[in-house]
Amino acid sequence: MNSPPEIPPGAEQMARSSLSDADLLLRHIGGDPHAFSEIVKRHRDRMWAVALRTLGDADEAADAVQDAFVSAYRKAKSFRGEAAVTTWLHRIVVNACLDRMRRKSIRPVADDELIEAAERDTPIPDHTSDREVSLEVTAALKLLPPDQRAALVLVDMMGYSVEDAAQVLQVPSGTVKSRCARGRAKLAPILSHLRNRTDLTRVSSAKGAKLRDG
Structure with a gap:
């Protein structure tokens, strides 16, 4: 009996990187342990930029982005495809930033x-x-x-x-x-x-x- 052909090193990663965000999210929901990491890799810089400009503090921004990606990881099944995955991620990041600002009860300047x-x-x-x-x-x-x-x-x-x-x-x-x-x-x-x-x-x-x- 012939052995199955070996997958060349890096071929699986290359195939994953060619998938759309929506396909990656579906694979993540289906149990692919690497799919969500690819989503993070694609969008973390932009999410970081949004968080940093919204919060104006690097440490707070890093925590907000981390919270947002953890939330997105756990709530992936709630994604209904009514908007782009990037819009969905932005929404989670912005909400994480707003939650941090509101918890600090920062008084707006008059x-x-x-x-x-x-x-x-x-x-x-x-x-x-x-x-x-x-x-x-x-x-x-x-x-x-x-x-x-x-x-x-x-x-x-x-x-x-x-x-x-x-x-x-x-x-x-x-x-x-x-x-x-x-x-x-x-x-x-x-x-x-x-x-x-x-x-x-x-x-x-x-x-x-x-x-x-x-």
Whole structure:
């Protein structure tokens, strides 16, 4: 009796990497011990970027992403295919971030405090690097209520359409637009010194495009 042909080293991994996210999730549900690891490998960088920009703290972001992937691993059977797997993952990550912010009971900064902070700030010089601008934007985002921050991160920093962000946040598109508008209005006075150098959308869209392409 002939022995079954040997599978070349790495062939199984190559075959797995060619599967769609939805197929990998089905294989994970079916008991494939490596399928979910492939999903994590594909999307962890983007999920990390969302968490880091939403929370503004590397340790908190790492914990949120870990919590989110553990939750996704356990709740894979709840995925109904009504949205892309990436949208489903984003939703879990954003919810993990919002839960962390709400548990900390961070008080949103009032509008008059934002104005006072802007008046105290010294304008940065024109040679400010994109990294420094990004750090300032991240710090300013911490002043927003969680819902506005999450909407701005997805739309202005990660480059998602309002419709895609609405799917992630599970709210109407109009709500996303409203949250973004209110968030931008609150950030305007504190980031006004960046206006001649760059702006939130320009800094974020370039980074968002890089993440989507990568």
